[in-house]
Amino acid sequence: MRTSFDFSPLSRSSVGFDHLFDLLDSASRTAPTDNWPPYDIIRVGDNEYRIAMSVAGFTPEEITITHEQQLLTISGEKAGEEEAEYLYRGIAARNFERRFQLADYVTVRDAKLVNGLLTIDLVRELPEQMKPRRIEIKQDAFPAEGGKKQIEGEKHAA
DSSP: OOOOOOOHHHHHSOSSOHHHHHHHHHHHHSOOOOOOSOEEEEEEETTEEEEEEEOTTOOGGGEEEEEETTEEEEEEOOSOOOOOOOSOOOSOOOOEEEEEEOOTTEEEEEEEEETTEEEEEEEEOOOGGGSOOOOOOOOOOOOOGGGOOOOSSOOOOO
């Protein structure tokens, strides 16, 4: 039994998180998908990630990687069926499509296929205006003693 979460209390006290609430809502509604091909998501650094996907039997020409806005799509399509008689077929060679929702400012840096393992390197590159910066606090210097102005009355010696 699947339960649904109500995010309306959170949306009443936050601004600009509509996209996040929509993602959480859609993730809770989707049915379990096929777990093939297997993959890992690895954090390599503070703003660097790697997706490693097992695609044994596929060539680089049979795999398509598409990055548009915040969606990374990896699909594989076998060119043609071999004319061999298999006694047992344990290596899956079926077509696939995997979609990954990416956070803001995450881009694909590199993709490699080595020994049946597809690795896609991702990096989050914040624009300069989005990076934290230190704000300098200015301090007005007090004028020198001789530069003071008298506001009321005259100075009298006591």
